[in-house]
Amino acid sequence: MTATTWHTHTPATPDTVQQWWVLTMRLIVPSVKTGEVLASVLAPAAFTASFYIPLKTVMMFSGNGFSSYAQYMMPLVILQAAAFTAISAAFRSATDSVAGLNRRFGAMPLRPLVPVAARMSANLFRLLISLAAAIAAGYVIGFRFRLDAVHTLGFLVFSVLIGLALTLGADVIGTLSKSPEATSQALVLPPLIFGMLSTGLAPASQFPEWIQWFVRNQPVSQFAIGLRALAGDTAGNAGTVSWSLMGPSLLWLAAIVAICTPVAIRLSSRRA
Amino acid sequence: MSLLAARTGDTAGETSPAALIRHTLIQTQRLLLRWARNPITLFETLLIPCLLLIMLDIVVGGQIERFTGEDALYGSVPMVALVGALSGAVAGGVLLGRERDAGLLARFWVLPVHRASGLASRILAEGCRILLGTIAVLIVGFLLGFRFHQGPLAALAFFFVPVIFGLAFATIVTAVAVYTAKASLVEGITILTSLMMFFSTGFVPLVAFPTWIQPVVRNQPMSVAVDAMRGLADQGPIARPLTMTLLWSAGAVLLFAIPAAIGFRRASRR
Numbered sequence: 001m002t003a004t005t006w007h008t009h010t011p012a013t014p015d016t017v018q019q020w021w022v023l024t025m026r027l028i029v030p031s032v033k034t035g036e037v038l039a040s041v042l043a044p045a046a047f048t049a050s051f052y053i054p055l056k057t058v059m060m061f062s063g064n065g066f067s068s069y070a071q072y073m074m075p076l077v078i079l080q081a082a083a084f085t086a087i088s089a090a091f092r093s094a095t096d097s098v099a100g101l102n103r104r105f106g107a108m109p110l111r112p113l114v115p116v117a118a119r120m121s122a123n124l125f126r127l128l129i130s131l132a133a134a135i136a137a138g139y140v141i142g143f144r145f146r147l148d149a150v151h152t153l154g155f156l157v158f159s160v161l162i163g164l165a166l167t168l169g170a171d172v173i174g175t176l177s178k179s180p181e182a183t184s185q186a187l188v189l190p191p192l193i194f195g196m197l198s199t200g201l202a203p204a205s206q207f208p209e210w211i212q213w214f215v216r217n218q219p220v221s222q223f224a225i226g227l228r229a230l231a232g233d234t235a236g237n238a239g240t241v242s243w244s245l246m247g248p249s250l251l252w253l254a255a256i257v258a259i260c261t262p263v264a265i266r267l268s269s270r271r272a
Numbered sequence: 273m274s275l276l277a278a279r280t281g282d283t284a285g286e287t288s289p290a291a292l293i294r295h296t297l298i299q300t301q302r303l304l305l306r307w308a309r310n311p312i313t314l315f316e317t318l319l320i321p322c323l324l325l326i327m328l329d330i331v332v333g334g335q336i337e338r339f340t341g342e343d344a345l346y347g348s349v350p351m352v353a354l355v356g357a358l359s360g361a362v363a364g365g366v367l368l369g370r371e372r373d374a375g376l377l378a379r380f381w382v383l384p385v386h387r388a389s390g391l392a393s394r395i396l397a398e399g400c401r402i403l404l405g406t407i408a409v410l411i412v413g414f415l416l417g418f419r420f421h422q423g424p425l426a427a428l429a430f431f432f433v434p435v436i437f438g439l440a441f442a443t444i445v446t447a448v449a450v451y452t453a454k455a456s457l458v459e460g461i462t463i464l465t466s467l468m469m470f471f472s473t474g475f476v477p478l479v480a481f482p483t484w485i486q487p488v489v490r491n492q493p494m495s496v497a498v499d500a501m502r503g504l505a506d507q508g509p510i511a512r513p514l515t516m517t518l519l520w521s522a523g524a525v526l527l528f529a530i531p532a533a534i535g536f537r538r539a540s541r542r
Contacts, residue, residue: 046463050470057480058335181366182312189320196331206335 016111023118027092028125039088040126044081044134051076052141055201064203065237070142075227076200079220081134082127082163083191086170089123091184093174102175102268112269116171123167124160131159146232151241155230162223162249165256172260175267194220222249286384295386299393304400306367313363317405321356322412325349329416332476340477343506349413350433350501351474354494356405357438358465364398364442365449365461368539372450377540391536394446395439402438406431420505430504433517437497440521447528450535474498493520 031037056069066072096102096119105115135143145152170187177183195201197211198220204212215221226249229239239245307313328348336344371377380390410418420427445461469475471485472494481489489495497520499513 043463046467050467053485054470054476054481055332056482058332058339058476061339062335185312185316189323193323193327196327201331202335208330208334211330 016114019110019114020118020121023115024121024125027119027122031126037126037129040085040130041133043084044077044130045137047080047084048077048134048137048141051201059202064206065235067233067235068142070138071144071146071231071233071238072228073201074138074143074231075224076195076198076220077134077138078131078159078227079162079200079223080191080195081130082159082166083195085123085127085130085163086166087184087187087191088126089119089167090170090174090177090187091180092122093119093171094177094180094183095174097175098178098180113265116264116268119171120164120168123171124164127160127163127167131156131163143231146234146238147230151230151232154241155227158226158230161253165253165260168260168264169256172263172267175264194218198224200224217248219249219252222252225249286386292386292389292392295389296392296396299385299389300396300400303367303393303397307363307397307401313367317356317360317363317401318408320359321352321405321409324355325352325409325412326416328352328475336476336480339480342477343417345413345416345418346502346506347474347477347498349409349418350430350498350505351469351472351494352413353406353409353434353501354437354474354497355465355469356409357402357434358441358468359462360401360405361398361438361442361445362461362465364394364401365445368394368446368449372539377536381540387537390540391446391533395442398439398442399435402435403431406434418505421507422504426504426510430501433497433501433504433514436521437493437517440524443525443528443532447532447535450532450539468492468494471495472498474502491516493517496520 051073052070055073059073060069064072096115102115145155173187174180174183197207197215198218199215200220204216204221207215225239226241226246229241229245232238307317325348329345333344333348336342336347377390420430448461471481471489472492473489474494478486478490478495496513496516499508500510500517502508503510503513
């Protein structure tokens, strides 16, 4: 009876939604069980404390136009939390790639984009936890949403979009790499350089002149400016949300997605 | 024939002090070669501290100078040298875990190698690595404007602070690494060291911290080591911070040396 079914010419019919769900849970459940997910909560709290407590006096004694340092540096904490999620995303996709799991998925009756979609939804899960922890930590040090609900929603959506773009990029890098440890170590440096050499901690005018053009225009600064405008400030120097203010950061996001999506699709539909 | 003679000569003195020195030197050379030939660890322990120093000088250096009127380099150069020593210790811990898992330690155990040379060579290699890292950081610091103002003897002592500090930390990492090879534990140590860096007097001056946290910042291991090195290079008290550094280091060694040695022995006999 089974033999007859086996020999029919009907191809296996994959249930895409169920496959996606199973593969997503494969990534989420173990990290919850081992408590690894706690890192997504602790890391943003550690970033907040490490930037805010030592730098508050030094950075604010000459003033930077904001009502508090918490309000000023909060976007950088959001961006660091997103970068932290991206590094662990790269570690995971590299582990799958090195262990031969992607190759195995390629040989199974699986729709090509299901594995990458599952990895991305697991990344979204971690991203949401880590962003929530970052905002909670921000509230503790005195960060507040000063504008209406639409702007606050915009802040949340914008942070999730940045996080998704970064994790997508990291997923591609991880899939292409040969070693999970080497990848995550190599990815520690870019957030450090871009984070410190941005307007996230200090205004561009406080940097040496020769580097100011880079500090002003690089993506992290643009993201920080956009997030600051969406959060608002009582001192009134946060800027107003407009196409000219949000434009550069939206273009950076579009560029990351436009480069990474075709690569991600190509990598996951490759059958070897 | 001569080969056989050499071998018998060797096995006879497997436990002799001469063998200890010879085997330790050979194993130290092995570890240092391994380090030098792995671009990632080399990059991590030599280049990243230098980049970090340049970055700190650009981002917070100017602000601190305007805030205190003193050159921030005399805090950041020592701090970065110490951070380099710590991250080198973590890299060494990872390598040790890998060698245990690959069975290399067990293999040395059944060869005519002096028992103590495994651990001794790791200490010596670690010391060399920290010294090289400190020199690299100092070269960058020198280009940025860091100078020794207290004479050659103090400058010499300056180099020994990161070595002592790093070796004490390496003892802790070894004790952890020989029992568990888990990557998350190494990650935990990395988080601990970065917290130590941010909450130290090398990152920003003590007065910039809120009063409630100042006692912690002032007395934590990295701050006292930074202060000692600052005193040896520029100005400020030396006696108290140096004593505190030695106390912290001695405490770490006393607490963790025996577990590290037992763990190393156990890992070798696996």
